[in-house]
Structures are given as C-alpha cells and as structure tokens.
Amino acid sequence: MSDLENTLQQVDNNLDASLDRLFELLRIESISTDPAYKDECRKAGQYLVDALNEIGFVASLRDTPGHPMVVAHHDGPEGTPHVLFYGHYDVQPVDPIDLWDTDPFEPTMKEVDGAKRFYCRGSSDDKGQLMTFVEACRAWKDATGALPCKVSILFEGEEESGSPSLDDFLESATEELSCDLALVCDTSMWDADTPAITTALRGMASDEVTIHAASRDLHSGYYGGAAQNPIHILSKILADLHDESGTVTLENFYDGVEETPDHIKQMWEGLGFSAEDFLGSIGLSMPSGEANRSVLEQTWARPTAEVNGITGGYTGDGFKTVIAAQASAKVSFRLVGNQDPEKVAQAFRKHVNERLPEDCTATFIRHGNSPATQLDYNLPELKKAAGALSEEWGKDAAIIAGGGSIPIVGNFKRQLGMDSLLIGYALSDDAIHSPNEKYELKSYHKGTRSWARVLAALAN
Amino acid sequence: MSDLENTLQQVDNNLDASLDRLFELLRIESISTDPAYKDECRKAGQYLVDALNEIGFVASLRDTPGHPMVVAHHDGPEGTPHVLFYGHYDVQPVDPIDLWDTDPFEPTMKEVDGAKRFYCRGSSDDKGQLMTFVEACRAWKDATGALPCKVSILFEGEEESGSPSLDDFLESATEELSCDLALVCDTSMWDADTPAITTALRGMASDEVTIHAASRDLHSGYYGGAAQNPIHILSKILADLHDESGTVTLENFYDGVEETPDHIKQMWEGLGFSAEDFLGSIGLSMPSGEANRSVLEQTWARPTAEVNGITGGYTGDGFKTVIAAQASAKVSFRLVGNQDPEKVAQAFRKHVNERLPEDCTATFIRHGNSPATQLDYNLPELKKAAGALSEEWGKDAAIIAGGGSIPIVGNFKRQLGMDSLLIGYALSDDAIHSPNEKYELKSYHKGTRSWARVLAALAN
Numbered sequence: 001m002s003d004l005e006n007t008l009q010q011v012d013n014n015l016d017a018s019l020d021r022l023f024e025l026l027r028i029e030s031i032s033t034d035p036a037y038k039d040e041c042r043k044a045g046q047y048l049v050d051a052l053n054e055i056g057f058v059a060s061l062r063d064t065p066g067h068p069m070v071v072a073h074h075d076g077p078e079g080t081p082h083v084l085f086y087g088h089y090d091v092q093p094v095d096p097i098d099l100w101d102t103d104p105f106e107p108t109m110k111e112v113d114g115a116k117r118f119y120c121r122g123s124s125d126d127k128g129q130l131m132t133f134v135e136a137c138r139a140w141k142d143a144t145g146a147l148p149c150k151v152s153i154l155f156e157g158e159e160e161s162g163s164p165s166l167d168d169f170l171e172s173a174t175e176e177l178s179c180d181l182a183l184v185c186d187t188s189m190w191d192a193d194t195p196a197i198t199t200a201l202r203g204m205a206s207d208e209v210t211i212h213a214a215s216r217d218l219h220s221g222y223y224g225g226a227a228q229n230p231i232h233i234l235s236k237i238l239a240d241l242h243d244e245s246g247t248v249t250l251e252n253f254y255d256g257v258e259e260t261p262d263h264i265k266q267m268w269e270g271l272g273f274s275a276e277d278f279l280g281s282i283g284l285s286m287p288s289g290e291a292n293r294s295v296l297e298q299t300w301a302r303p304t305a306e307v308n309g310i311t312g313g314y315t316g317d318g319f320k321t322v323i324a325a326q327a328s329a330k331v332s333f334r335l336v337g338n339q340d341p342e343k344v345a346q347a348f349r350k351h352v353n354e355r356l357p358e359d360c361t362a363t364f365i366r367h368g369n370s371p372a373t374q375l376d377y378n379l380p381e382l383k384k385a386a387g388a389l390s391e392e393w394g395k396d397a398a399i400i401a402g403g404g405s406i407p408i409v410g411n412f413k414r415q416l417g418m419d420s421l422l423i424g425y426a427l428s429d430d431a432i433h434s435p436n437e438k439y440e441l442k443s444y445h446k447g448t449r450s451w452a453r454v455l456a457a458l459a460n
Numbered sequence: 461m462s463d464l465e466n467t468l469q470q471v472d473n474n475l476d477a478s479l480d481r482l483f484e485l486l487r488i489e490s491i492s493t494d495p496a497y498k499d500e501c502r503k504a505g506q507y508l509v510d511a512l513n514e515i516g517f518v519a520s521l522r523d524t525p526g527h528p529m530v531v532a533h534h535d536g537p538e539g540t541p542h543v544l545f546y547g548h549y550d551v552q553p554v555d556p557i558d559l560w561d562t563d564p565f566e567p568t569m570k571e572v573d574g575a576k577r578f579y580c581r582g583s584s585d586d587k588g589q590l591m592t593f594v595e596a597c598r599a600w601k602d603a604t605g606a607l608p609c610k611v612s613i614l615f616e617g618e619e620e621s622g623s624p625s626l627d628d629f630l631e632s633a634t635e636e637l638s639c640d641l642a643l644v645c646d647t648s649m650w651d652a653d654t655p656a657i658t659t660a661l662r663g664m665a666s667d668e669v670t671i672h673a674a675s676r677d678l679h680s681g682y683y684g685g686a687a688q689n690p691i692h693i694l695s696k697i698l699a700d701l702h703d704e705s706g707t708v709t710l711e712n713f714y715d716g717v718e719e720t721p722d723h724i725k726q727m728w729e730g731l732g733f734s735a736e737d738f739l740g741s742i743g744l745s746m747p748s749g750e751a752n753r754s755v756l757e758q759t760w761a762r763p764t765a766e767v768n769g770i771t772g773g774y775t776g777d778g779f780k781t782v783i784a785a786q787a788s789a790k791v792s793f794r795l796v797g798n799q800d801p802e803k804v805a806q807a808f809r810k811h812v813n814e815r816l817p818e819d820c821t822a823t824f825i826r827h828g829n830s831p832a833t834q835l836d837y838n839l840p841e842l843k844k845a846a847g848a849l850s851e852e853w854g855k856d857a858a859i860i861a862g863g864g865s866i867p868i869v870g871n872f873k874r875q876l877g878m879d880s881l882l883i884g885y886a887l888s889d890d891a892i893h894s895p896n897e898k899y900e901l902k903s904y905h906k907g908t909r910s911w912a913r914v915l916a917a918l919a920n
Contacts, residue, residue: 033778092780099676161778188682202681206779215743216559217894220766221662221864224794225749225758226735227742231767231789235698242692275686282687283675286818289685298685306680307691308782313769314790318493318621319666319827320552321792321865322768322893329691330774332781334684358746367779404681405781433782434677 003144004456010143011135011448018138018448019118019441021051022131023107025089026120032067032090033161041067041157044089044127048134048155055138057153062173064165067157071176074137080149080459084179084418086408087130087186088159091122092433099435109441116441123439125432129185129424130155132444136451148459152179156408159186162206162368163407170415178416181381181458185451186406187424189443190271190398195389195450197382198422200300200401201409203335203372205344206308208365209352210328211237217313218323228359230327231312237355238329241305246290248305248333250347256338260301268296271398281429300401304334330367334403341369370407375419381458385421388457392450423454463604464916470603471595471908478598478908479578479901481511482591483567485549486580492527492550493621501527501617504549504587508594508615515598517613522633524625527617531636534597540609540919544639544878546868547590547646548619551582552893559895569901576901583899585892589645589884590615592904596911608919612639616868619646622666622828623867630875638876641841641918645911646866647884649903650731650858655849655910657842658882660760660861661869663795663832665804666768668825669812670788671697677773678783688819690787691772697815698789701765706750708765708793710807716798720761728756731858741889760861764794790827794863801829830867835879841918845881848917852910883914 001009011018030044031037045061045068052059052072059072067090076082094104102108107120122128133153140147154177158165170177190196213228243249275295279285289298298304312327314320333344345366352362375382377399389397402422412418425447431437461469471478490504491497505521505528512519512532519532527550536542554564562568567580582588593613600607614637618625630637650656673688703709735755739745749758758764772787774780793804805826812822835842837859849857862882869880885907891897 033780034776093774093776095774095776096677160780204681204781206781208779213744216891217556218742219864219893220764220768220792221664221794221862222759222888223742224766224863225762225764226739226747226755227744228748229766231770232698232702235695235767235770238692238695239699279686282678282683284673284687284819287686288688288817288819295686299682302685304680304685306684306689306781306783307695307773308680308780309773309775309784310691310695310787311771311775313767314553314555315769315771315788316494316553316555319668319790319792320493320620320768320893321664321666321766323766324769327770328775330779332680332779334681357748359744359748402681403684404679428682431676433679433780436676 003148004453006143007139007452008449010139011452014139014142015445018135019444022128022444025127025131026107026122027105029105030090030157031093032158033093038067041090045070045155045157048089051134052153055141062169064169066165069157069169070153070155071173072153074147074151076147076150081180082150082152083181083183083458084152084154084177085133085183086154086156087133088126088156089130090157090160091125091127092160094121096435101436117438118441119436119438121437123437124426124430125437126159126186128439128444129426129447132425132447133183133185133451135448136455139448139452140455148455152177164368166408166411170411174416179418182412182418182420184406184409184420184422185424187402187422188426188428190400192427192440193393194395194398195393196398196400197386197389198400198402199375199377201373201406201422202303202403203339203341203370203410204332204405205335205341205369206330206332206367207345207348208328208330208367210326210363212326212361212363213359214323214325217325220321220323223323227323228357229323230360231324233355233357233360234310234312234327234329237352238307240351240355246288248303250305250344250351253303253344253347255343256340257303258337260297267399278428299403301336303336303339305331307331334405336372339372341371345369368407370405371410373409373413379419381421384457385423385454388453389423389450392446392453423450425450463608464913466603467599467912468909470599471912474599474602475905478595479904482588482904485587485591486567486582487565489565490550490617491553492618493553498527501550505530505615505617508549511594512613515601522629524629526625529617529629530613530615531633532613534607534611536607536610541640542610542612543641543643543918544612544614544637545593545643546614546616547593548586548616549590550617550620551585551587552620554581556895561896577898578901579896579898581897583897584886584890585897586619586646588899588904589886589907592885592907593643593645593911595908596915599908599912600915608915612637624828626868626871627875630871634876639878642872642878642880644866644869644880644882645884647862647882648886648888650860652887652900653853654855654858655853656858656860657846657849658860658862659835659837661833661866661882662763662863663799663801663830663870664792664865665795665801665829666790666792666827667805667808668788668790668827670786670823672786672821672823673819674783674785677785680781680783683783687783688817689783690820691784693815693817693820694770694772694787694789697812698767700811700815706748708763710765710804710811713763713804713807715803716800717763718797720757727859738888759863761796763796763799765791767791794865796832799832801831805829828867830865831870833869833873839879841881844917845883845914848913849883849910852906852913883910885910
C-alpha cells in the first residue's frame with residue numbers, strides 16, 4: 001500500500017479513539033463572547049497544544065489581550081509546499097438553553113435514518129471541523145512517521161466574537177505564519193454526498209446601537225403621551241433599514257457590489273439547488289430578501305442588513321407599564337465584493353443619527369468588521385484539492401460561495417499575502433449558532449480522510 | 461379638644477411607631493407580576509389582616525386564583541355614610557437592580573434639602589399610601605375608641621399585574637363591598653404643598669405580541685438575505701403605530717375620545733404647570749406626543765400607544781450573528797373618555813396581522829384591560845373631601861386628572877355602583893415603577909392626618 005493508503009487505513013482503524021479526543025475538546029465550554037467563560041477558552045486552547053505536541057508538532061499557547069492563540073509547526077520533506085491550517089476553538093453562546101434536547105456541552109451520539117451524528121455546541125462550528133485536520137495529521141504520523149508537506153497550524157479563540165486580537169497577533173507573527181497557502185476548515189459540504197470548496201465569502205460590518213431618552217425609566221401613565229419612548233425611535237430606525245423591495249437604504253451601501261458574472265450564475269444554477277428545500281428545512285416557504293434575486297444570489301452574492309438582537313424596557317414575565325430610558329439593538333451587515341466595512345458602519349451611524357428626535361441620543365459599540373473575499377478560479381492548488389476531494393467522495397467537488405463571514409481569510413490575504421482554500425464538511429442542517437447543533441459522523445470520518453488526501457495532493 | 465383634634469395629636473405622637481409598622485410591610489417582597497414571589501404576596505396580605513384586626517376591624521384574607529384579597533369591616537355611628545377604602549399591597553419588579561442606590565426592599569431614610577424621605581420599592585406605590593389610611597383609622601381608635609363613620613377596606617395584591625382576579629372577586633362580594641362611596645389612595649399631590657383630588661383617570665388596554673418566522677434561530681451568514689427576520693417585522697409593526705404627527709394609527713382608535721371642555725382646560729392652565737420642569741426633571745426638554753397638545757392634555761386627556769418592552773435575538777454581552785426565530789413586544793394603550801379597551805386591543809391585533817408577510821405568524825398574550833373613568837364635578841363628597849384637605853395643607857385642593865390607570869375605579873362604578881374619590885400623597889419625583897422609588901415623610905405624616913380629617917368631613 002502507498003503512504004496515503006496506509007494513512008487512510010489508519011484513519012479508519014483509529015476512529016473511536018479519534019472521537020474520544022474530539023469529545024474531550026467539545027466538553028470544554030469555550031464561549032468566547034461571554035467573559036464568564038474566559039478560563040474555559042484557555043483550557044480549550046491548552047488541550048489543542050497538548051494534542052499537537054503529542055503528535056510531533058512544536059506547539060504553544062500565545063497570549064493576546066483576549067483569548068490565546070494556538071500556534072504549531074511541523075516540518076515536511078524538502079521541496080514540498082508549506083501550508084498553514086486555520087480553525088477556531090471558541091464556540092457560540094448556548095441560549096436559549098431550554099430549546100436544547102441534550103446538554104449543550106455533553107456530546108451525545110444519535111442515529112437518525114441510519115446515519116450517526118453527535119449533538120454538542122461546537123460539534124460542527126468549529127471544533128469538529130478543526131479536529132478532522134488534526135486527526136489527519138495524526139494518522140499520517142502514525143502510519144508513515146512523517147507528514148507529506150510542511151504544516152503549520154493556527155487555532156483562534158475569538159472567531160465568534162469578531163476576532164478582536166487577530167490583526168495585532170498576525171502583525172506580530174508575520175514571518176512565523178506566512179506560508180504558501182492557507183487551509184481553512186470552517187465551511188460546509190454542498191450536500192451530504194458532495195464535497196465543496198468555497199471560493200467567495202461575505203464580509204461583515206457589525207455595530208450595536210443604544211437609544212437614550214429620559215434619564216430614568218418612567219411610569220407610562222404619568223409620562224405616556226409626552227415623553228420620548230426610545231423603543232419607538234429604535235423601531236423606526238430599524239424599520240427604515242430596508243425599503244419595500246428589500247433593498248438596504250443606507251447611503252452608498254451598494255458601492256463596491258458587482259453583479260455576479262453570468263457564467264458563475266449558470267454554474268450555480270447547475271448545482272440543483274432547491275430554494276423550497278433550503279427554506280422548507282427551517283419552516284419557511286418564500287425568500288424574503290431583495291426582490292428578483294435567487295436564494296443563492298441573496299445568500300452568496302448580495303449584501304444584507306440584519307438585526308441580530310433587540311432589547312428595551314420590561315421583558316420578564318407579566319407586564320410592566322414602563323417607558324424605558326433606553327433601548328438597544330445589535331445590527332450586522334453582510335458584505336460582498338469591494339464593500340468597505342468601515343464605510344458601511346459609518347453609514348449606519350449616520351442613518352441612526354439622522355433619525356434621532358429632540359432629547360434622544362445614540363451611543364454605539366463597534367463589533368468586528370471584515371471585508372468580503374474572492375478566490376482566483378484558476379489557482380492550481382484549487383484544482384489539486386478539488387481532485388483529492390472528488391477521489392474521497394466519488395463525486396466532483398462543487399465550487400461554490402458562502403454567505404457567512406470568515407474574517408481570517410481576508411487577514412491572510414492582506415497581512416500574510418496568502419490565498420486560502422476553504423474546505424469543510426458541515427451540513428446546512430447542522431444548526432450551528434442554534435440549539436441542538438450537531439455534526440455527522442460521516443462528516444468527521446470522511447473529513448479526516450479528505451484532509452489526508454488533500455495534504456498528499458498539495459505535496460505533489 | 462375635639463375628637464378630630466385628639467386624633468390628629470395622636471397621629472403626631474405616634475409617628476415613629478407608625479413608620480416602624482410601614483417599614484415592616486415594605487420589607488416584604490410582594491412583586492405580583494413574577495410567580496416566584498407568590499408567597500411574599502400572601503405574606504404582605506396577612507400582615508395587613510393582622511394589623512387591621514389589631515385595631516378592631518374584622519379582617520380576613522380571601523383567596524383568589526391569583527394573590528389573595530384583604531377584606532375588613534368596622535362599624536361606625538348610626539346615620540353616618542359607609543365608605544370602602546381601597547389600596548394595593550403588591551409592587552412592581554425591581555429591575556434594573558443595578559440602578560438602585562440602596563436595597564430595594566430595605567426602607568432607607570435620607571434627608572434631602574431638609575426634608576426626610578424613605579427609599580424602598582412600594583414606599584410610594586402603594587404600601588406607603590395605603591398605610592396612611594390604616595394609620596388614620598388606628599389614630600381615631602386610639603384617641604376616641606371609635607371611627608367617625610362606617611369603614612370597610614379592600615386591599616388587592618394584583619394591581620401591578622392587571623388585576624386578573626378582581627372582576628370575579630367583586631362579583632362574588634357585591635353585597636359585602638357595596639358602600640356609599642369608595643376612597644382610593646393611589647394618586648399624587650399636585651405638588652409638594654398642594655393636595656389634589658383626581659377626578660379623571662386614563663384606562664388601559666395591554667397586549668403582548670410575538671412574531672414567529674423560521675422554526676429555529678438561524679446563522680445570519682447562511683440564511684441572511686433570504687430568511688425572514690422577525691425583529692424586522694416587529695420593528696415595522698411598532699414603527700407604524702404612530703404617524704409623523706404622533707397620532708396613533710390603529711383603526712377607529714379615537715372612537716369615544718372627546719375634546720376636553722374649554723373651562724376644564726382653563727382650570728388646568730391656572731395650575732401653574734411647567735412643562736419645562738415636568739420634562740426637565742426626567743432629562744427631557746420637548747413634549748414628544750401628539751402635535752399641538754399641551755403636556756397636561758397629552759398625559760391627562762389624550763390616549764396613547766406605548767411599547768413597554770421589546771426583546772428578540774441575542775441580547776447578552778458581545779455579538780451573535782443570529783437571525784432569531786421570534787421577537788416579542790409588550791404594548792399598552794392609555795385610554796380616555798369612552799374608548800372601548802376590547803376594541804382597541806382588537807384593533808392592535810388587526811394592525812399586527814395586516815403587516816405579517818408570508819411565513820410569519822403572530823401570537824398574543826392579553827394582559828389587563830380597563831376603561832377610563834370620569835367623576836361628576838358636582839358630587840357633594842368631592843367638596844367635603846376637598847375642604848378637609850385644604851384645612852390640613854393650608855391650600856386649596858387641586859381638582860385634576862391623572863394619566864395612570866387605576867382599574868379598580870371602573871370596577872367600583874360598574875360592579876358596585878360606587879363613585880370613587882381619588883386622594884393620594886405621592887409626588888411626581890417618587891420614581892414609582894423605577895429604581896430608587898421613595899416616599900416623602902411629609903406625604904406619610906400629613907397623608908395620615910388628611911385621612912383622619914376626610915373621614916370626619918364625610919361623616920358630617
């Protein structure tokens with residue numbers, strides 16, 4: 001057998017132990033957005049450092065003002081490319097907790113329609129995915145004593161909270177981390193049988209606005225009719241973000257947005273995508289965004305404005321006849337093409353400030369911003385990786401785009417001069433960021449095998 | 461000295477002990493809107509039963525499907541009127557707790573500009589107020605061994621949660637509680653020196669709406685641009701509640717609203733009300749409601765639509781790029797004249813349902829409804845009570861209206877055929893329903909003396 005065949009065999013034989021290692025990582029409650037989980041984030045980073053050192057990497061935890069980075073290096077044969085693998089060990093919050101069927105931090109295997117899957121926060125986004133790569137490296141080492149090419153690894157612990165420490169960290173480690181190509185595992189398959197490489201990703205601008213009116217909460221009987229109600233002002237501001245056709249109304253919002261080329265649209269049309277199934281799986285029947293755009297365009301190639309959270313006044317059980325002193329919303333904008341996140345965030349603040357009546361003020365908290373990214377369709381590594389995936393899955397890899405934001409890809413291009421290959425094994429029903437997040441055992445197993453093959457293909 | 465003079469002397473001599481009794485009641489956390497405080501509500505009711513029995517009433521706790529009622533009776537001289545005094549022992553929730561300077565349930569006396577006041581949830585609304593009446597009765601009994609007229613008492617424990625048990629309870633106790641006149645102590649002075657009788661009160665319709673879209677929370681990257689966002693729909697629904705001039709847009713909302721008579725408006729203008737001071741004290745400078753209405757009209761004689769609470773999506777620290785499955789708002793309408801609360805609530809639901817796009821549904825939770833009330837300006841008891849108040853405070857009692865809702869007044873009229881005299885000693889800066897609620901010691905002391913006088917005046 002070839003080295004690759006031996007390695008794939010090793011992945012198969014080693015699956016149960018590999019799952020045990022993943023489950024140990026999944027049990028660590030590494031929620032990066034909530035300061036209460038700071039120690040858990042560090043613990044997850046340390047777990048990965050230990051795992052990488054165990055299989056022959058030189059790995060260490062690197063402190064940042066936020067959660068630490070994991071950096072690891074492993075040599076490879078002379079003349080082979082040097083790849084940098086990226087994943088993130090932090091996870092989203094678990095609320096609303098009462099909608100989970102099992103403990104969000106206890107991996108629970110279930111069999112559904114003959115396929116095994118495991119439920120846990122982070123099972124799909126992104127601990128399950130990043131471990132496919134770690135375990136592929138482990139299999140190469142166990143089977144052959146070496147890796148097929150030079151491999152460095154960067155695991156981040158702040159991806160879900162906008163990567164506040166990333167820019168500075170990469171700036172301080174430019175030399176150490178600049179490689180020939182980045183590999184990122186934080187995306188989805190096209191469907192349960194079809195692997196995919198994601199070549200475009202939306203960027204994001206995000207902001208939090210609080211509208212302030214009276215100096216304290218008011219009794220709506222004494223003051224109602226005369227006093228400003230900040231929830232009313234906020235509602236108006238948010239309602240005005242879109243016009244009747246679903247177009248975002250911010251000034252110059254569409255600057256830098258280009259129409260998708262016809263041949264790309266045609267390729268997407270050939271994917272057999274069903275808007276009915278896509279929306280039906282989440283209880284919807286109609287696309288609700290910009291009129292006269294397909295769902296793939298709406299989610300892959302068009303920018304959005306979304307309110308991700310809103311709160312104000314009394315929100316507990318029962319009723320409280322109060323006029324709140326303030327009301328807040330978290331708002332994010334998905335960006336495409338050359339939209340400038342900073343300009344979009346500024347346009348949002350202008351939109352808010354233009355709608356403030358007398359006696360109302362607005363304060364803002366900036367969250368993460370990142371531009372959109374687009375890979376060159378003619379990159380040779382793209383073809384090599386696509387070939388390796390097709391071998392593993394017995395089906396041509398789909399060349400697609402993604403609606404989510406993976407800011408790291410922009411950072412790698414801008415700060416380290418590297419392109420990124422985005423290969424992941426998540427499925428659209430994995431419920432990432434939602435209650436009952438899960439990952440298919442098949443994704444984990446064949447994902448590990450896929451990385452084993454991709455490393456071999458890139459080494460040639 | 462006359463019986464009344466002896467009684468007033470007794471109030472003065474007894475003030476410290478009287479405060480101790482009030483503080484004991486204030487320490488009971490009788491939040492009626494939150495089921496977690498059920499036992500505390502009962503405890504507050506029992507405390508009052510014990511206090512009333514101690515001073516010679518026949519008092520008992522009466523169970524309801526919610527929190528219990530306190531009912532008490534005391535005989536009076538032949539030929540005197542029979543009055544029913546009403547107050548409520550339940551209080552509002554205390555959140556946001558971090559804005560309180562002292563423990564919300566530990567009465568804390570402070571001296572500000574030479575005047576003593578005490579801070580506590582319920583100090584003004586309504587435990588402090590109802591105890592002025594109980595202590596006036598105690599002083600009459602201690603000083604003279606009798607009350608000047610027949611007195612019954614009803615204390616409710618669900619006023620702050622919309623009085624769900626009140627209708628049925630009054631229906632079952634019509635004979636026991638029907639008196640010549642009701643006295644209600646849940647309103648304010650005109651200012652710190654001027655007593656007031658409130659002759660009109662706004663009613664209320666309240667409702668809670670939840671907009672449902674997808675079957676689960678969604679990742680805004682994968683689905684953003686195609687999936688309905690219920691916060692957007694809710695924002696639009698709420699923004700549409702008012703037009704540009706502040707007019708409420710619900711269908712037929714103003715049916716039953718009459719213009720305030722000119723002579724009443726003139727009386728109000730003579731009160732020396734300062735809109736600047738009223739709004740300035742809460743950090744505002746401009747009336748924000750219906751255009752071309754004075755602040756007194758806006759808050760006393762015009763109906764409103766107010767959003768009292770809103771919540772949806774991620775509202776914790778940091779950011780979560782989620783499209784929520786649902787978003788909710790608590791909405792109330794202050795009513796005047798002959799507006800029908802039921803029709804207003806139905807018009808709101810119609811307003812919501814007309815704005816639901818494909819794939820969105822709305823569910824509702826009805827909270828309390830009550831019509832507005834208006835007293836006859838020629839009622840003889842109004843003049844007697846006004847005279848007694850003027851004696852105590854050395855100043856003509858102001859005949860005013862109120863912006864708040866006291867549903868009991870409508871119930872007394874409708875179910876028991878009684879008019880209500882609304883006399884209270886709260887001040888507009890008491891911060892009821894807000895952090896740092898307080899009651900002036902002067903309100904408590906002279907309030908008790910006032911009731912001692914009013915009982916004597918009504919007996920003649």
